[in-house]
Amino acid sequence: MLVVDNIDAAYDQVQVLFSLSLSVKRGEILCLLGRNGAGKTTTLKSIMGLVSVQKGSIKLDDQVLSDLQPHKIPAAGIAYVPQGRRLFAELSVKQNMDIGLMARGAGADTFESVLEMFPRLKERLKQRAETLSGGEQQMLAMARALCMKPRIILLDEPTEGLQPSMISLIRDVILKLKQENVAVILVEQHVDSAMKMADRVAFIEHGRNPETMTGEQLQQNPATIRKYLGVE
Amino acid sequence: MEFGPYLFIASLEGAITAAVLALTAVGLSIVFGIMRVVNVAHGEFFMLGAVIAWWVTSMITAHPALGFVAALIVAPLLVGLLAIVSDHLVLRRINYDPERTIVATIGLLYVIQQTTLMTFGPEARPVEAPFNKRIALPWFELGENGFVLTWPWGLSTTTYKLAVIAAAIVILLILWLVMSRTRLGLIMRATQLDSEMAQAHGIHVDKVYALVFGLGAGLAALGAVLIVPIQQAHYLMGGDPLLLSFIVVIIGGLGSVAGTIVAAVLIGMSDGIISVFFTPTLAKIIATLLVAFVLVFRPQGLFGKPER
Structure with a gap:
C-alpha cells in the first residue's frame, strides 16, 4: 500500500534520512523504533511532504506522494498525529x-x-x-x-506523557483502526507496547532502516532491542 | 466656542482618524498575524487606494456618488490584486523569510511610490465626496432648570464624516464575521496558529497567504477611498498611515485583530484631539513614546500573548 523507497531527506542543508526504505500494508501496524534523533519523526514528516525528499520515492498504491505538494497529501488518505499534538x-x-x-x-x-x-x-x-x-x-x-477518514494514519508517540487509562484508550483506538483496514505507522518509545500491538517493527538508526522484523521475532531476539535502543 | 463643544468637535475628528486607521491597521495586523510578514509597503497600498479612487471618480463624472461607489469597489480589488501578484512574484520566492520580507517590502514601497509619481504626478488631487451636507450638532448645558439643549455656533460636522465612521464599523463587523463564522475564516485562523499543521490537514497555505496579503492591502485601500474626499490623493500620503498602523499594531499586540481595533481607537482619538488642540506633530511624538513604553513594559502589546 505505502512504499517508502530509498529516500534521502533533509532540513535545509542538514541531511537526516539516508536511503531509508519501509512499507506498510492495509490493516497493518508498523512500529518505528529508535533512539532520540534517529529520524523517526523525520520519516513521518517526509511521508507528509513536510520535509523535502531529495532522492527516492514515496508511493501510495500507484500514486507518487513525493511528487505532490504537501497540502495534497491528506487528500490521498494520509492523516498525521504529530508528537506534542500540535492542536490549533x-x-x-x-x-x-x-x-x-x-x-x-x-x-x-x-x-x-x-x-x-x-x-x-x-x-x-x-x-x-x-x-x-x-x-x-x-x-x-x-x-x-x-x-x-484516513487510509493510513501516522502516529508520533501518541501515548507520550499520558496516564495508563488514557494509554489504554489510545491503544484500543489503534487496534480498532487496524480492524477497519486502516494502515498505521506508529512511532513508539515503549518497547513493550510496540511488541504487543505491532505486526512489524522497523528500527531506525542514524536515518537508516537497518532491520525490520515481526513483533514475535522481536520478542525472541531481545539482543536487537539492546543493539538499537540500548535498553534491556 | 467653549471647551466642551470644542472637545466634542476634536473627538469627532479623532473618531474619523480612528475609523480609517482601524481599517488600515487591521490589514497590517492580519498580514503579520497570519503570514509573519512585516509589510513596510502597506502605506503605499493605502496611497494607491486613494490614487485609484481619484482616477475612477475622474472617469465616471455623471454623479459624484456613482464614481465614489465605483471607487469603493474598484480600488480595493485592484490594490488587492497587485498585492497578490507581489506575493507571488516576491514574497513566495523568498519563502516568507521574516528578515528578507522586510527588505523586499521596502523595495516594493519605492517601486509603487515612484511609479505613482511618474504616472500620477506630484500634485495632490481632490476627490469629491458623494454627499457632504453640513449638520449642526447639539450640546447640553447645565442651566438653572437642569440640562438645556443648545446649538453652539460652529459646532457642526458633515454627513460624509459620520458616514466614514459608520462605514468603517460595518466593514470591521463584516471582517469579524468572516474571520469567526465562516469556513474561510477558520482556514485563515488555523494557518495563523500552525501553518505546518494546516498543510498537514490539506490547507493550501500559499493560497491562504496570497489571499491574506491581498485582503490586508485591500483593507488599506478601502480606508484610503473613505478618507480621500477629506484629505486629497498624493503620492507621498502613505507615510503617516504606515507609521500610525505600526504604532497601533504594536500597542494592540502583533496579530491581534481585537487589540488592533482598540489601539486604533485609542491612537486615532488621541491623534485627532491633540492635533486640534496642539499640533499633529505632538500627537505623533506622544504616540511614538507610547509605543516605546509598550515595548519596554509589555512587549507583546496590550492584547498580544507572550511568546512561549
Whole structure:
C-alpha cells in the first residue's frame, strides 16, 4: 500500500534520512523504533511532504506522494498525529475537528462516528483546545486525524506523557483502526507496547532502516532491542 | 466656542482618524498575524487606494456618488490584486523569510511610490465626496432648570464624516464575521496558529497567504477611498498611515485583530484631539513614546500573548 523507497531527506542543508526504505500494508501496524534523533519523526514528516525528499520515492498504491505538494497529501488518505499534538490551540474542539473534516470532504456521519470513539470530547465541543487536559488533547489530536477518514494514519508517540487509562484508550483506538483496514505507522518509545500491538517493527538508526522484523521475532531476539535502543 | 463643544468637535475628528486607521491597521495586523510578514509597503497600498479612487471618480463624472461607489469597489480589488501578484512574484520566492520580507517590502514601497509619481504626478488631487451636507450638532448645558439643549455656533460636522465612521464599523463587523463564522475564516485562523499543521490537514497555505496579503492591502485601500474626499490623493500620503498602523499594531499586540481595533481607537482619538488642540506633530511624538513604553513594559502589546 505505502512504499517508502530509498529516500534521502533533509532540513535545509542538514541531511537526516539516508536511503531509508519501509512499507506498510492495509490493516497493518508498523512500529518505528529508535533512539532520540534517529529520524523517526523525520520519516513521518517526509511521508507528509513536510520535509523535502531529495532522492527516492514515496508511493501510495500507484500514486507518487513525493511528487505532490504537501497540502495534497491528506487528500490521498494520509492523516498525521504529530508528537506534542500540535492542536490549533485557540480554536474549539469542534473547529479542530472541522479542519480534519474539510481535508477530505467528510461529513456529519464521520464526525459522529469519531465522537463515539472519544465520547469525552462530545461534552467539550465548544471548549478551546488549549484548555483541555493532556489526555483530552491527545484524544482531540487523534479525533482530528480520524475526521479525515484516513487510509493510513501516522502516529508520533501518541501515548507520550499520558496516564495508563488514557494509554489504554489510545491503544484500543489503534487496534480498532487496524480492524477497519486502516494502515498505521506508529512511532513508539515503549518497547513493550510496540511488541504487543505491532505486526512489524522497523528500527531506525542514524536515518537508516537497518532491520525490520515481526513483533514475535522481536520478542525472541531481545539482543536487537539492546543493539538499537540500548535498553534491556 | 467653549471647551466642551470644542472637545466634542476634536473627538469627532479623532473618531474619523480612528475609523480609517482601524481599517488600515487591521490589514497590517492580519498580514503579520497570519503570514509573519512585516509589510513596510502597506502605506503605499493605502496611497494607491486613494490614487485609484481619484482616477475612477475622474472617469465616471455623471454623479459624484456613482464614481465614489465605483471607487469603493474598484480600488480595493485592484490594490488587492497587485498585492497578490507581489506575493507571488516576491514574497513566495523568498519563502516568507521574516528578515528578507522586510527588505523586499521596502523595495516594493519605492517601486509603487515612484511609479505613482511618474504616472500620477506630484500634485495632490481632490476627490469629491458623494454627499457632504453640513449638520449642526447639539450640546447640553447645565442651566438653572437642569440640562438645556443648545446649538453652539460652529459646532457642526458633515454627513460624509459620520458616514466614514459608520462605514468603517460595518466593514470591521463584516471582517469579524468572516474571520469567526465562516469556513474561510477558520482556514485563515488555523494557518495563523500552525501553518505546518494546516498543510498537514490539506490547507493550501500559499493560497491562504496570497489571499491574506491581498485582503490586508485591500483593507488599506478601502480606508484610503473613505478618507480621500477629506484629505486629497498624493503620492507621498502613505507615510503617516504606515507609521500610525505600526504604532497601533504594536500597542494592540502583533496579530491581534481585537487589540488592533482598540489601539486604533485609542491612537486615532488621541491623534485627532491633540492635533486640534496642539499640533499633529505632538500627537505623533506622544504616540511614538507610547509605543516605546509598550515595548519596554509589555512587549507583546496590550492584547498580544507572550511568546512561549
